[in-house]
Amino acid sequence: MLRKLPVVRVMVVTRRQTLSTVTVKEDPTSPVKIKKTKKTTVTVKKPHFEDVISFIKVPENLELPQDFVDYHREDFIEAARHIINQDASLYRSIVYKKFPHYKKQGSEIVKSDEELILSYWHSLISSVVSQQISGSAARSIMSKFEALFDGKPTPSKTLTFTFDELREVGLSRMKISYVQSISEAFSNPDSNLCKVSFYRNAPLDEVIKELVSLKGIGEWSAKMFALFTLNEWDVFAHDDLGVARGMSRYLAKRPELLNQVKREVQQNEEMKALLKKKPKFGTTKQRDWVPLHDQYLIHAARRFSPYMSVFMLLMWRLSATNIDVLEAAKSEN
Structure with a gap:
């Protein structure tokens, strides 16, 4: 008479630090019957x-x-x-x-007002390009975008590019509209976003509100811009x-x-x-x-x-x- 063997269980630790009890599958050709048990999961507190x-x-x-x-x-x-x-x-x-x-x-390094505004535009363009894609993909698209320019990238030059030219660098249809919208705002000398005094003197909430009015810039993106670009x-x-x-x-x-x-x-x-x-x-x-x-x-x-x-x-x-x-x-x- 065969002796009944104990149930065999294997403890598995996943990357999420979960412990699972896994029952070994029964061999249909073997006379040894293994008792089936339910799978249990224990979460380990990090x-x-x-x-x-x-x-x-x-x-x-x-x-x-x-x-x-x-x-x-x-x-x-x-x-x-x-x-x-x-x-x-x-x-x-x-x-x-x-x-x-x-x-x-x-x-x-002390930048002129024109250089500051240009750096703000570039930061916002980089922000919308980076949305919902990996860092390496964003860097690749920005590199191709900057290669379109004969010299320094600027908002006004950006507006001269065709849809197909911007599409070829890897920008989606939606992001092209974002890039063009931001570039239009930074090409308008009457826009608050083109005035260094606005960033320096306006309350932060007002600056955030102005930034959010741009296509592709939500409140989170505006706050990240204020933190890392404006150093608020x-x-x-x-x-x-x-x-x-x-x-x-x-x-x-x-x-x-x-x-x-x-x-x-x-x-x-x-x-x-x-x-x-x-x-x-x-x-x-x-x-x-x-x-x-x-x-x-x-x-x-x-x-x-x-x-x-x-x-x-x-x-x-x-x-x-x-x-x-x-x-x-x-x-x-």
């Missing part, structure tokens, strides 16, 4: 970014490391100190890694997936702050009314974080004004999912 970088020592006086200070521009260091003064628990997230965008330059200090894109995820994790680690934010929003009639609007990120999709209403994110970020841009960069850091890279950094320290 470590939080702030937990992984807890090895970083925080000085009692909260002074930033000297090499960190020396690397960055003075205005950025002022912004970083403001963030720490508002929330000292963000110290580790700030010093964990340097911010190349705010690297101190040896000698700053008080930008916060609550509708960015990475920012929303980072904010969720930031507030989840600080339940008292989250409760305070919710109370303050509920006590303000104007903000409370905005809670009725559908949030950017709902809870229908499976996520490893809990989406919060847009209004909670906006209100929580306001206490870091006038340096919400730097706070937003930190939220991108907190949204990190490549924990293996972080663990490697930890082992090196």
